[in-house]
Amino acid sequence: ARLDLLEPDHRVLLQAASVIGKVFWAGALTFLGAGTAEGVRAAVRSLVSRELIRSVRRSSMKGQDEFTFAHVLIRDVAYGQLTRVERARLHLEVARWVEATSGERVIEVAELVAHHHLRALELQPIDDEQRLAQVYRFVMLAGERVKALDVERGTFFFTKAAELARSPQDRGSALLAYGKIASGHVDEAVEALEEAVAAFREAELPLQEADALSTRATLEWYRGDAVTSDRFDGIAGALVEGLEPSDIVARVLAGRAAHLQLRGRGEEGLEMADRAIAVAKLVGSTEHYVRGLSARANALLQLGDPSGEEDLRETLRISLDRNETRAALVAY
Numbered sequence: 001a002r003l004d005l006l007e008p009d010h011r012v013l014l015q016a017a018s019v020i021g022k023v024f025w026a027g028a029l030t031f032l033g034a035g036t037a038e039g040v041r042a043a044v045r046s047l048v049s050r051e052l053i054r055s056v057r058r059s060s061m062k063g064q065d066e067f068t069f070a071h072v073l074i075r076d077v078a079y080g081q082l083t084r085v086e087r088a089r090l091h092l093e094v095a096r097w098v099e100a101t102s103g104e105r106v107i108e109v110a111e112l113v114a115h116h117h118l119r120a121l122e123l124q125p126i127d128d129e130q131r132l133a134q135v136y137r138f139v140m141l142a143g144e145r146v147k148a149l150d151v152e153r154g155t156f157f158f159t160k161a162a163e164l165a166r167s168p169q170d171r172g173s174a175l176l177a178y179g180k181i182a183s184g185h186v187d188e189a190v191e192a193l194e195e196a197v198a199a200f201r202e203a204e205l206p207l208q209e210a211d212a213l214s215t216r217a218t219l220e221w222y223r224g225d226a227v228t229s230d231r232f233d234g235i236a237g238a239l240v241e242g243l244e245p246s247d248i249v250a251r252v253l254a255g256r257a258a259h260l261q262l263r264g265r266g267e268e269g270l271e272m273a274d275r276a277i278a279v280a281k282l283v284g285s286t287e288h289y290v291r292g293l294s295a296r297a298n299a300l301l302q303l304g305d306p307s308g309e310e311d312l313r314e315t316l317r318i319s320l321d322r323n324e325t326r327a328a329l330v331a332y
Helices: 008-020 026-031 037-049 072-080 084-123 129-146 151-164 168-181 186-202 206-223 226-240 247-262 266-283 286-302 308-321 325-331
Strands: 023-025 053-055 066-069
Touching: 008 023, 008 026, 008 037, 008 066, 008 072, 008 084, 023 026, 026 037, 026 084, 037 053, 066 072, 084 129, 084 151, 129 151, 129 168, 151 168, 168 186, 168 206, 186 206, 206 226, 206 247, 226 247, 247 266, 247 286, 266 286, 286 308, 286 325, 308 325
Parallel strands: none
Antiparallel strands: 023 066, 053 066
């Protein structure tokens, strides 16, 4: 991989491509200053003929010719020839190019944009509030994008977002998001939720504070500590009392209803489930409507009312329609 033997413009192109990643696009190379559009096309053709890079038949970026390195060693050598400052600048430019090119579909590439922003900050830390806020936004979007498929990746992004947060509200949001998906690491999740509660309290956001407390109640339930779970459920319920109907209010009420009926407190669970269902209908939250319906079904059956089976069937139907596997398993 003696890239120093290549023509200067070819070497510059490979260095820019190495920052973009395993795959790269001709448009991005032009944006990064690897040459004019015509010059980049000519250099790419030459490098393909030399078998240093390969063309990708089906591009992952609409309207962009995509390429990949013929061998990872070529990319490693090209990247290694750049200074930290050059790498930081190019990573930032790649993030900007992907964002600009994706337009309204930017959420679909949020993980890629976040990666380049984080790499740029790692190489060259900054104190620019506006840029840090922008990076925070993309890191949070990336976490939301991947959390359902890769929990570890999701917790990575939410942890980074908490570090980047410039306000108590933003920090609380990142920590709450972490706590909601890290149930496999209960101690870490509980610690994050404690910090989230404190952050929301500082920001005077009772609704979000209630959300964090309700999530904490669920984790305590997983731990087998029903008494502590009850305590956090009660605090969360008191915080949402009298607030405008919202998705969070529905979530808090549905969670409380589930815990009550699981503890055999059928009448209280039934009352809370009805409240959760009413709020969920009002705000159009299918997810929490189903949670409330499931809790009501179990409460009714505990109280000897067979009509609860109808609620279970409806819960199952909606869950299967929405491909909500966990809710469907519970209903079955």
